[in-house]
Amino acid sequence: MPQDLQVSLLGELRVIASGSEVALPASRKARALLGFLVATARPHRRERLCELFWALPDDPKAALRWSLSKLRRAVDAPDRARIVADRERVQFDVEDVDVDIRRIHERLRQDGGPLPVADLEQMARQLDLVLLDGLDGAGDEAFDAWLLAERDDAEAARADVLGRLATHPAISAASAKKWQRLWREVEPDGAADNARASSASADGQAGGTGRRRRSRHDAAAGAPAPGSSIADRHAGTTGTSFKSRALRAQRIGFCQARDGTKIAYATVGSGPPMLKAANWLNHLEFDWGSPIWGRSFAAIARRRTFIRYDERGCGLSDWDVEDLSFEAFVDDLEAVVDKLGLDRFPLLGISQGCAVSIEYAVRHPERVSGLVLVGGYAAGWRHLATPDEQERREAVLKLTEVGWGTDNPAYRHIFSQTFMPDADPGDLAWFDEFQRLTTSPHNAARFQDAFGYIDVRHRLAHVKAPTIVLHSKYDQRIPLDLGRAIAAEIPDARFVPLESRSHIIVDYEPAWQAGFDAVGEFLAEKGI
Template sequence: MKGVLEIKVLGQLVVLRGAREIALPPSKKTRALLAYLAVTNRRQRRDHLCQMFWDIPDDPRASLRWSLSKLRHAIDDNGDCLRTDRDSVLFDTTGLDVDLPGVAHLTAGDVHALDTQRLETAAALFRGRFLEDLELPRCPVFEAWRTFHGDALDRTRLMILQALVERLRSDPERALTYAETLQSLDPANKQITLEVRSLAAAARERAVQPPPAREEHQALAEGPAPDVQRSQEIHYCSSPDGVRLAYAVSGSGPPLLRAAHWMSHLQYEWESPVWRHWIDSLSTGNTLIRYDERGNGLSDWNVGDISFDAMVTDLESVADAIGLDRFPLLGVSQSCAISIAYVVRHPKRVSRLILYGGYARGRRKRGDSHQLDTHEAMTTLIREGWGKDNPAFRQLFTEAFIPGASREQMAWFNDLQRQTTSPLNASLLHTTFGDIDVSAMLGDVGVPTLVLHARNDAVVPFEEGKVLAAGIPGARFVDLNSANHILLGDEPAFADFLREVRSFMAE
């Protein structure tokens, strides 16, 4: 009787039958085909598989047939798992032992809810990076799929390890193992290095210190009172090239202008569980002005120019339409660079500059091959999957932006991708953001500046926030303890963000 077939993808691809490793075909594409079919676990069109793995001159269908025959022979399959017909291929993993489902799509809330034993079981599933031995640079669609699953799983692994270190501080010998793994994954992180040293010393001395009590935070305590009626007014203005721009006004008090970032929709985000606390809190004591970037939300989608300079001009158009003379300016994510360019053009109009989660250099300008590969892979995924009925793509994208979100928040953010812009615009915008470089302008920023960045942000690296602050004369940098690119309302980091911003604007 055959043993259970085991497929391990959290590391190098390994296939076992009855605990004995199966010798897979030497062809990397054939092994990558097996991994892709096993992970997706749904019927795939032959044309799609041919396009993913083989070039047209190579007779893709013949290459696919050859690879399938080699796989069927290697795993001793008589059609139980690998099922084919003229048009499609299915590798049915029902009844098989695959390691990925044990950790796939775990959120921060899930990690928090799991007991320690189950967390340790999940941590043990990781033997390395997702399919780390199957890099295929000449197969860009597969490589984009592999890279982004790998990045998402890396973040999940870090969350699991960090949770275990925190829970096991009273047992330093056990915690040390997970801390050392964390250190191997992020050797430049000084905080982890200090954690390892502390645990090692505690383990040697067997002097266990109780973990410090956590403070209870209420992130929305400073928000509007429950009896305040929420309302916003939506208006339109035009840019010099004729693009119609939508902007919204909410709250009352001195103006605060938020520069537009992508994936915004003034109406849709008004009631959203991801952005509502931002809007309400920043509208308290201020008149908040937000606008949809060209190609997004309620602004015109059919535009000929989606360039960085056009985005700076749009910011100028909105500020002029409202009649703002001198005002504080808030940049978020890539709109930090747009805000910097605006300040350099109009140094007397901005009273204070607030930059959150931003960067001076896009991924293509950072001189980091991994960042470049990640950017290109994301561009490919956006072109292939944006706005389509592909929940796997949307979930992957969402987990990068808000890994600590609830299921409701993730579902809303998934849907936002379809509501906010077209696949073409999303691809063009992402390309533009990759080429941003305002490094040379940083020294010319002459207004008081506050830079804030989430410590474990997976979308914009923490180091980029530090680079931004270091280049602006006199800028103050605030480190926020979060992994979310968009801070969530129930996390302490959002309360810290509000406190810092309000204090800065009141100075």
């Protein structure tokens, strides 16, 4: 049954009600506001919308009210308000609204057999248009960054559609050649040629079915075949993807901790800052191709200035360091904040980075506007583990030191299997090699030893920042009870258990989206 309201974001913004096009306000800012609300389909604080579209000395609040009143005339029905607003937030209700780009994304995510050729061809025509064409510069730099990211997503969808057409089992050889050429234009990294060759060799025709369907994760991250090297994975990201663009745009700098250790940090994106405390197994460059970090980092950088750094002893920071302790980890975080002159920001902690974030938040309550803690613990294994478990940990320390840097991934597989037990075999292989390139065998053992001594249990009650704690229910590395204990002791902390066995959730697990949505709602609710 066709919907009464249709919104076209591809091309110039258009609204169609009951089959007739609706006149929109002449104001570019008002139309950009509508496009932003429809595309995001979530509540936004009025103050944030004012910042995005109106600058002083104008009256932003009055301009927002005027724009909303004009837009309501275009999209609201007599019995249904599409623009839902209260004194603090504004949202566009997309239920039962046909939004072209949203419909395309949903169709491409559907499981089952190939989509009909006619449907794919219609999608290709629509995606050939520029999303929200003509609205560049209608808002501030953060709006332009958001718009660029949305266009990158639309371009990725276009590449997906062209690839499906080029290798569709029901398409003629002549048509396949046309779509192959167009696909190659948007995926110049060789993926189109490789898929074409694979398809042709499978059944001898251009439209054969031999091509392996790229998963959503593959399309987003430019994933190589299982067993590819990290360099291949890193270089093979789709040129038009947001992650690839973000990798090129990130700005890497260095600061000096109190003991003289050089700490590498990176900033990417625009808007209000968000800082991620370092955790083990980070690398400022290789992280972007990661099935663990890449999609998460890109999503954050679309709306914020995202700041992260490599912990001492790994990544681009100094590896040859004397002090590899919890106190040194906190010093590194302080050095980055001071170097960038950050006044107030939400702090993201992952794994042992949660304890570092907690300690920093207690020491500097005036700077931390909120805490997002994922898969963390307040006390390390030397404090909580049974004697048998401590003995096993000591054995793993020795295995790490003698085997971490070898070509045999078995030693590193101990960690990859517990970090993400349900990951694809190709992602596990990638992670094995990522570990080897991230730090030295000696430092890998030192990290494990240092994490065992962490203890911030006495600091939890002193956290003043609004806090959300997320933890996988069946975490194979850090049990759920340790995350729950953090949430129980931090005043008014929110606890979100996630349906996963992974310590660090892989970006194609359903729990990834659930966790990301929970954090977004928390930050919006707290006005962070």
